[in-house]
Amino acid sequence: MIEDKNQNRTSLNEIGEFKLIELLTRNFKIKHKSTIKGIGDDAAVIDPDQKQIVITTDLLVEGVHFDLSYVPLKHLGYKSVIVNLSDVYAMNAEATQITISIAVSNRFPLEALEELYAGVETAAKIYNVDVVGGDTTSSNSGLLISITAIGVINKGEEIYRNGAKPNDLLVVTGDLGGAYMGLQILEREKEVFKVNPNNQPDLDGYTYIIERQLKPEARKDIIKLLKDLGVKPTAMIDISDGLSSEILHLCMHSKVGCDIYENKIPLDPQVISTCEEFKIDSTTIALNGGEDYELLMTISQEDFPKIKANPNLTIIGHITEENAGANLITRAETKIPLQAQGWKNFNNSN
Amino acid sequence: MIEDKNQNRTSLNEIGEFKLIELLTRNFKIKHKSTIKGIGDDAAVIDPDQKQIVITTDLLVEGVHFDLSYVPLKHLGYKSVIVNLSDVYAMNAEATQITISIAVSNRFPLEALEELYAGVETAAKIYNVDVVGGDTTSSNSGLLISITAIGVINKGEEIYRNGAKPNDLLVVTGDLGGAYMGLQILEREKEVFKVNPNNQPDLDGYTYIIERQLKPEARKDIIKLLKDLGVKPTAMIDISDGLSSEILHLCMHSKVGCDIYENKIPLDPQVISTCEEFKIDSTTIALNGGEDYELLMTISQEDFPKIKANPNLTIIGHITEENAGANLITRAETKIPLQAQGWKNFNNSN
Numbered sequence: 001m002i003e004d005k006n007q008n009r010t011s012l013n014e015i016g017e018f019k020l021i022e023l024l025t026r027n028f029k030i031k032h033k034s035t036i037k038g039i040g041d042d043a044a045v046i047d048p049d050q051k052q053i054v055i056t057t058d059l060l061v062e063g064v065h066f067d068l069s070y071v072p073l074k075h076l077g078y079k080s081v082i083v084n085l086s087d088v089y090a091m092n093a094e095a096t097q098i099t100i101s102i103a104v105s106n107r108f109p110l111e112a113l114e115e116l117y118a119g120v121e122t123a124a125k126i127y128n129v130d131v132v133g134g135d136t137t138s139s140n141s142g143l144l145i146s147i148t149a150i151g152v153i154n155k156g157e158e159i160y161r162n163g164a165k166p167n168d169l170l171v172v173t174g175d176l177g178g179a180y181m182g183l184q185i186l187e188r189e190k191e192v193f194k195v196n197p198n199n200q201p202d203l204d205g206y207t208y209i210i211e212r213q214l215k216p217e218a219r220k221d222i223i224k225l226l227k228d229l230g231v232k233p234t235a236m237i238d239i240s241d242g243l244s245s246e247i248l249h250l251c252m253h254s255k256v257g258c259d260i261y262e263n264k265i266p267l268d269p270q271v272i273s274t275c276e277e278f279k280i281d282s283t284t285i286a287l288n289g290g291e292d293y294e295l296l297m298t299i300s301q302e303d304f305p306k307i308k309a310n311p312n313l314t315i316i317g318h319i320t321e322e323n324a325g326a327n328l329i330t331r332a333e334t335k336i337p338l339q340a341q342g343w344k345n346f347n348n349s350n
Numbered sequence: 351m352i353e354d355k356n357q358n359r360t361s362l363n364e365i366g367e368f369k370l371i372e373l374l375t376r377n378f379k380i381k382h383k384s385t386i387k388g389i390g391d392d393a394a395v396i397d398p399d400q401k402q403i404v405i406t407t408d409l410l411v412e413g414v415h416f417d418l419s420y421v422p423l424k425h426l427g428y429k430s431v432i433v434n435l436s437d438v439y440a441m442n443a444e445a446t447q448i449t450i451s452i453a454v455s456n457r458f459p460l461e462a463l464e465e466l467y468a469g470v471e472t473a474a475k476i477y478n479v480d481v482v483g484g485d486t487t488s489s490n491s492g493l494l495i496s497i498t499a500i501g502v503i504n505k506g507e508e509i510y511r512n513g514a515k516p517n518d519l520l521v522v523t524g525d526l527g528g529a530y531m532g533l534q535i536l537e538r539e540k541e542v543f544k545v546n547p548n549n550q551p552d553l554d555g556y557t558y559i560i561e562r563q564l565k566p567e568a569r570k571d572i573i574k575l576l577k578d579l580g581v582k583p584t585a586m587i588d589i590s591d592g593l594s595s596e597i598l599h600l601c602m603h604s605k606v607g608c609d610i611y612e613n614k615i616p617l618d619p620q621v622i623s624t625c626e627e628f629k630i631d632s633t634t635i636a637l638n639g640g641e642d643y644e645l646l647m648t649i650s651q652e653d654f655p656k657i658k659a660n661p662n663l664t665i666i667g668h669i670t671e672e673n674a675g676a677n678l679i680t681r682a683e684t685k686i687p688l689q690a691q692g693w694k695n696f697n698n699s700n
Contacts, residue, residue: 043406
């Protein structure tokens with residue numbers, strides 16, 4: 001698809017690495033005063049101004065994490081940034097800088113990479129982070145994106161996975177399962193397209209969940225909201241691999257158990273209707289779907305008045321003693337152990 | 351080769367991502383008090399203690415940057431760290447933390463990745479850096495390594511590429527061209543092996559240059575030496591793409607020219623003899639070979655007494671006005687413009 005769409009194609013062979021980096025990064029502007037030196041030296045220099053820094057990194061691999069037959073490169077660039085910023089916010093930090101590295105085969109023309117970097121630039125602009133470095137090289141097959149995100153936080157304000165205490169409330173932001181169901185729609189349309197390339201996809205009625213998959217957002221707003229509410233969660237983690245997997249991480253690190261209530265899990269109506277259409281259980285999707293990039297946190301009971309009725313925060317259960325285990329209380333009021341079935345990347349590839 | 355060597359093979363399919371990360375990172379120890387939180391949360395937390403941080407990142411791709419038919423995985427892990435630390439030292443900073451991410455196909459058993467991580471651990475130990483994070487995922491083909499290195503430096507002590515002034519001395523550490531000639535030997539032995547797999551390679555007489563290729567070191571010692579000598583270079587860059595390319599970078603960023611003297615370029619006798627054997631010009635190799643990870647710096651004339659006769663530092667020329675251009679003064683005393691022919695990764699791959 002990439003090859004066909006571009007009228008203007010500039011082969012990477014003609015350019016060379018240094019020129020390529022220059023072309024791809026020319027639009028990046030430095031906005032943070034903490035960025036002392038961005039792209040263009042052996043390393044970037046950052047002055048965190050007496051704050052601590054947080055740092056996180058993620059790889060996105062073609063054929064494993066994304067399929068370019070339905071993911072526009074601009075969206076991919078945007079999402080690659082979001083995935084990393086989400087981890088910074090999950091520490092309660094302010095994201096300030098990123099680096100972006102790509103390994104890319106020569107089947108991609110310059111114009112395709114410019115699309116990708118336009119998406120990176122858009123995300124950097126919206127989330128107010130500076131692009132301060134990276135690497136650009138060739139690969140023997142496909143596209144790989146490696147992003148590292150840096151943030152700053154005052155000492156003592158960071159929130160780990162290990163601070164949850166019995167009786168704390170389990171809280172999630174937004175709604176869950178949308179990104180996964182969006183992916184199911186895109187995969188279905190891809191199969192339809194294979195059979196009949198002239199068939200125009202009808203995506204009305206799926207716009208929300210497709211956007212959740214193709215253009216997710218990181219919950220920067222929640223970090224501000226928590227500050228405004230005067231609430232510091234006792235533990236926090238971002239939901240990238242599915243609610244179930246993240247709850248189990250949080251319980252393991254905090255050495256606690258939990259009860260979560262099936263009927264409290266926030267679902268968008270489009271997720272419910274699409275699950276019905278696909279004849280799959282929406283709770284299973286919310287628990288195991290992944291890629292929602294919402295935040296899961298535990299909040300002390302005494303902060304309940306501050307968060308109750310806030311439309312951004314849904315209480316889905318509470319923390320228990322470790323020996324009680326991590327459980328789902330179903331709509332039928334039976335208690336079943338939570339199991340992690342998050343992304344098992346190594347099972348899907350060769 | 352990897353498949354054959356291992357008696358014990360544990361398929362990555364059997365393990366899953368979280369377990370794999372746990373297995374690979376269990377030996378990493380936190381040594382820096384600046385590392386507040388290492389592996390195991392959404393992000394690492396680092397307290398630079400009022401210093402600035404420097405950050406740099408590099409991708410290493412199988413088939414582009416390394417060939418596993420002659421690069422042992424442990425060496426590869428070691429070298430991947432060195433490549434990044436070299437950039438940190440080139441800023442005059444102290445390297446303190448790294449993150450390591452890999453994308454790997456299922457043809458690699460767990461034991462192969464453990465070898466790779468053992469090399470990372472060894473480098474981290476020797477260079478006193480903490481491994482604080484990373485990502486592990488599958489790829490559809492081959493192995494890719496993405497490392498980000500973090501260092502700290504007091505405000506104002508960082509050294510950029512853009513500070514060189516006319517009359518400054520051009521100085522390099524160590525000797526050049528060894529890593530490239532080591533690669534030529536390894537490539538030759540690979541071809542011999544293809545023709546006759548029973549032929550035992552005779553690598554006596556090439557040990558230094560092969561080690562330069564397979565197990566390079568980063569010049570942490572030079573950063574200390576410069577401090578001890580009381581010398582702050584006016585500009586500095588690490589030599590990863592060949593002397594010529596790095597000199598041109600330095601001149602471009604500093605808006606200066608330079609004269610370098612062919613007869614001053616430091617060459618190890620093994621580089622000279624191997625170049626003779628291959629019938630290639632050793633100056634060309636030193637200028638364009640790459641991967642030596644030495645440091646190139648410019649030093650003010652007034653610091654000359656402090657550096658003269660130091661065996662670690664070789665003066666190869668001096669900085670001139672920009673309009674004089676960057677030139678090589680040959681042994682025959684002719685002046686020819688320097689040309690960058692450093693690694694053009696996009697030319698060698700598909």
